[in-house]
Amino acid sequence: MSKYLIEYSSDVVESPILSKVVVETGVLINVLRADIEYDKASIVVDIPHDEDRVIERFKESGVRVRKLEENIKKDIENCIDCGACISLCPTGAIYFTEDWSIEVDKGECIRCGACVLACPMKAMTIQEH
Numbered sequence: 001m002s003k004y005l006i007e008y009s010s011d012v013v014e015s016p017i018l019s020k021v022v023v024e025t026g027v028l029i030n031v032l033r034a035d036i037e038y039d040k041a042s043i044v045v046d047i048p049h050d051e052d053r054v055i056e057r058f059k060e061s062g063v064r065v066r067k068l069e070e071n072i073k074k075d076i077e078n079c080i081d082c083g084a085c086i087s088l089c090p091t092g093a094i095y096f097t098e099d100w101s102i103e104v105d106k107g108e109c110i111r112c113g114a115c116v117l118a119c120p121m122k123a124m125t126i127q128e129h
């Protein structure tokens with residue numbers, strides 16, 4: 001599964017770009033998260049196959065496309081392994097290991113920020129790309 005962040009500027013925010021890309025490429029793109037405002041929007045999508053073709057069509061449509069690989073970072077020094085972030089993660093990306101320390105499966109993270117807000121130690125940070 002390959003996740004991408006698609007960012008819409010005010011010039012294109014009202015255009016049905018996602019629908020057009022799905023229709024034109026025939027690739028069923030899964031939306032994992034969406035932040036939509038009146039003058040901008042960003043969505044996190046999973047592109048199951050034909051990534052290059054889909055990304056090219058997105059770019060031609062005027063949106064910014066970034067592959068998401070390192071979404072979230074845990075500060076090992078600050079984390080006290082309290083587990084408060086685990087139940088808030090909508091994708092199950094955060095889990096306890098056998099020795100009861102916290103691990104993050106970065107491939108499952110959709111950059112929602114829930115763990116960042118929840119952490120009492122400010123140990124989680126969203127990574128910029």
Ligand code: SF4
Nearest residue numbers: 089109110112113115
């Ligand atoms: S930002 Fe945190 S809570 Fe949200 S998906 Fe990523 S790891 Fe889970």
Ligand code: SF4
Nearest residue numbers: 079080082083085119
């Ligand atoms: S909420 Fe913060 S301190 Fe607690 S386990 Fe998660 S990252 Fe570590």
